[in-house]
Amino acid sequence: MTSESTHGSPPQRSTTQRSTKVLLVTGMLGAGKTTALRALEDLGWEPVDNFPVRLIGRLLHTAPGPGHEGEAGGGDAPLAIGFDSRTRGFDPHAIVAEIAAIAEDEDVSFTLLYLDCGAEELERRYNETRRRHPLAGDRPVAEGISAEREIMEPLRRIADVVISTTQFSTNDLQRTIRELFAPSAPQDMTVTVSSFGFSRGMVPTADLVFDMRFLDNPHWIDELRPLTGRDEPVAEHIRADPAWDEAFARIRGLVLMLLPRYEAQGKAYVNIAFGCTGGKHRSVFAAESLARALREKGRSPTLLHRNLDSGTNDLVEGSTRS
Template sequence: MTSDSPRPRDDDGDAAKQTRILLVTGLLGAGKTTALRALEDLGWEPVDNFPVRLLPRLVSTAPGPGHDRNSAESHPLAIGFDSRTRGFDPQRVIAEVDALARRVDIALSTLFLDCGSEELERRYNETRRRHPLAGDRPVAAGIAAERELMAPLRRWADVVVNTTSFSTNDLGRTIRELFAPSAPQGMTITVSSFGFARGMPPLADLVFDMRFLDNPHWVDELRPLTGRDAPVASHIAADPAWQESFGRIRDLVLSLVPLYEAQGKSYLHIAFGCTGGKHRSVFSAESMAHELRKTGHNPGVLHRNLDIGASDLVEGGSRAG
């Protein structure tokens, strides 16, 4: 998940009167249709394959700030679009949506559904569907072209969900946790792990580099495991640097969360990094999520690089990492 700046609010409670709009996009085959169905079940009004250039016109016809929140017209809008949408241009989408997001009568956010290329290829082969951008080339070529096309939107989105290892039920549960209109109105917290070798998360709010910890990659029996596995967790926790350093990180995060909430921030993304995103960062993210739950928060947990088959090669690229 990524994070946005807080929307303007005033003391008269105008934020409660905003029209809530969620843009749902991502890679073809990553689960947009499933996400929209889940949102519909939650009371959102879904509109799929909507030309984003017409979004200002749609918003202008939505109920104004003074409308009855209990009326049939008060449902929040979930608008789906992807690379097949007519006139699709990522940079133009970003510019138009940025302009709308400045309006105080709109609470607008964007969900981007991502998925590993190998898993997308498997899904296409399983359904025997052709990738719209592949033409007469292999499916993998179409997926690569689309990933490049959609990269600006992925970097810019408020929330990124990787569905590589998700079942339909997993995605539905994640959507319910993130976007239930009836859920308590508070800040959504996501704790993630990543590998520096594949780049930092572009819009994380807090980033912690855990590469100072002893690397389980160099222990043969731990190398194929992840930070979710008990032997790896025990190895990292036994590092003399772990307890004090993580304790300070935990105390810092727990002190900052209420301050972010007081500023009206909608999303908070806390990211932990190591070289390959498989061991130290994963254990750290899971540990932080546990600490947040102990204080009454319900963070989502995302592990960006666990779905990458070449993690071992990345992790092993530099012993210093």
């Protein structure tokens, strides 16, 4: 799983405290919107699914004020509003304009969450459930997915947080939602440190990506292969690499220098990703090391390992030592 502040120029959010907290939840059909909304409901959010986004302004201005716990718009019940390409009157460009208008409201603090997923995985999910894609008609599912992705692109571009569920189980998504949107989550900038395997695709939502494949690969050590970057024998092997100390010191210094600058720019979410070939050894150790360094500096990063449970094999790592 991955999450981030996406590229592009999203509407400017005020960093001051506001009375009504709103999370807009959208994305590709089949990417996990229903699961996300249920997880948010468990966290105390008031979920509203398939709501016409053009009516959000009316909803916010007619909802009960603070003090009506459990009611939409109440100070103790933040709103989680779900919508997608099937929602009545769906028009992505009109929604972008509506979001820009909401951003100017001093009494509303909102975040746009976009759930994405790879085309092959979405097609597998449709085939598994035998559902028809709403935009496919009599054509193959892949064509409907492609058409939907084009339609949804304006929303993905301005999203505050993008979570790719391609490699996620239902539990993975629920856990990520809890980590990002639990009431106890820090209100300051959220920092996510993640690991991944390049052989299984880049993290599309990362703000900073560090390629750790320059380090000696523990995969080619028989006794280390079944272990992970969380295990001390692997950690010792990586720390023994002459390049590790200097490289990590520079990465650590760069990140510690950039984070305050991101905060000064009003950035709410930063995802720092470490990659290696399979996502099991070098990237995991590097992510764990940076997360530890950030905690020592008083930060509370979310730590995610996308491919830690995917397993590694010679087909993924390559046929020769690298």
